[in-house]
Amino acid sequence: MGNVLQEIASNLYDGEDKGVAGLVRNALDSDIDPQEILSAGLIAGMDKVGKDFKAGVLYVPEVLQTARAMNAGMEILRPFLVQGDSGFSVDKCIIGTVKGDLHDIGKNLVKMLLEGAGYEIVDLGTDVGSEAFVDSIRQHQPKLLGLSAMLTTTMVYMKSTIEAITASGLRDSVKIMIGGAPVTAEFAKQIGADAYASDAASAVEVARTLVASATN
Numbered sequence: 012m013g014n015v016l017q018e019i020a021s022n023l024y025d026g027e028d029k030g031v032a033g034l035v036r037n038a039l040d041s042d043i044d045p046q047e048i049l050s051a052g053l054i055a056g057m058d059k060v061g062k063d064f065k066a067g068v069l070y071v072p073e074v075l076q077t078a079r080a081m082n083a084g085m086e087i088l089r090p091f092l093v094q095g096d097s098g099f100s101v102d103k104c105i106i107g108t109v110k111g112d113l114h115d116i117g118k119n120l121v122k123m124l125l126e127g128a129g130y131e132i133v134d135l136g137t138d139v140g141s142e143a144f145v146d147s148i149r150q151h152q153p154k155l156l157g158l159s160a161m162l163t164t165t166m167v168y169m170k171s172t173i174e175a176i177t178a179s180g181l182r183d184s185v186k187i188m189i190g191g192a193p194v195t196a197e198f199a200k201q202i203g204a205d206a207y208a209s210d211a212a213s214a215v216e217v218a219r220t221l222v223a224s225a226t227n
């Protein structure tokens with residue numbers, strides 16, 4: 012089992028989108044747990060990409076190719092992750108990456124696992140301004156809003172988004188969860204978010220707790 016997961020990670024690192032898709036299929040055919048394929052294959056590969064990007068070993072075009080490979084793998088894995096465990100809830104959740112930020116791999120993972128947990132997701136995509144979040148809350152009346160940011164320069168827009176939601180009078184109608192590599196629980200507290208989640212799996216737990224506290 013280790014081999015195919017390592018191959019997924021190394022094909023992802025090399026940006027081999029077809030290779031990653033095929034290997035993910037093989038791993039599923041061998042009955043490897045989809046969560047294991049995600050964490051020990053795809054995310055492990057992306058972690059190495061992150062380290063080498065930081066160290067100047069990889070450059071933006073190569074990282075973009077790895078992102079394509081990640082998405083190719085996630086497309087195959089998605090139905091197996093979203094089969095999920097609850098299946099009956101239709102609570103709505105709006106999710107998006109904040110203004111100025113184009114990173115969407117982590118946000119898409121959170122989205123997939125929330126879908127798997129039974130939430131109906133409205134995905135606003137990336138580079139989403141505060142007004143778009145406010146308009147979408149007004150339109151969809153979700154129980155939960157998820158904000159993602161991957162840059163220290165864009166996490167500040169989480170604060171302005173929450174301020175805009177408060178100014179629009181909608182703050183009490185929705186619970187707000189934030190996440191992304193530079194974000195912390197401390198920061199969530201500072202900007203008035205309801206919770207922070209460190210990864211996609213804990214985002215599901217946090218979402219459940221928040222939605223339950225809103226309902227009770």
Ligand code: B1M
Nearest residue numbers: 061065113114115116117157159162163190191192210211
């Ligand atoms: Co970017 N980038 N990038 N990048 N990129 C980082 C984030 C960086 C840390 C790399 C580095 O220097 N080591 C660095 C940020 C430094 C900083 O601000 N402190 C960086 C930089 C600098 C940049 C550019 C400025 C580079 C440039 O142009 N000079 C530029 C900015 C573009 C922009 O957004 N305006 C840029 C561009 C890009 C690409 C387009 C090439 C590509 C993005 C492709 C895409 O997303 N479609 C890219 C990538 C791929 C990365 C790295 C390598 C990988 C990010 C990723 O997808 N990780 C990243 C380095 C790294 O993170 N190690 C890096 C895998 C993913 C599964 O993890 O996104 O952390 P992550 O999501 C996790 C958790 O954070 C959490 O759950 C997820 C799953 O477990 N989570 C949430 C995320 N959102 C959540 C929301 C929640 C809850 C949990 O609730 C709502």
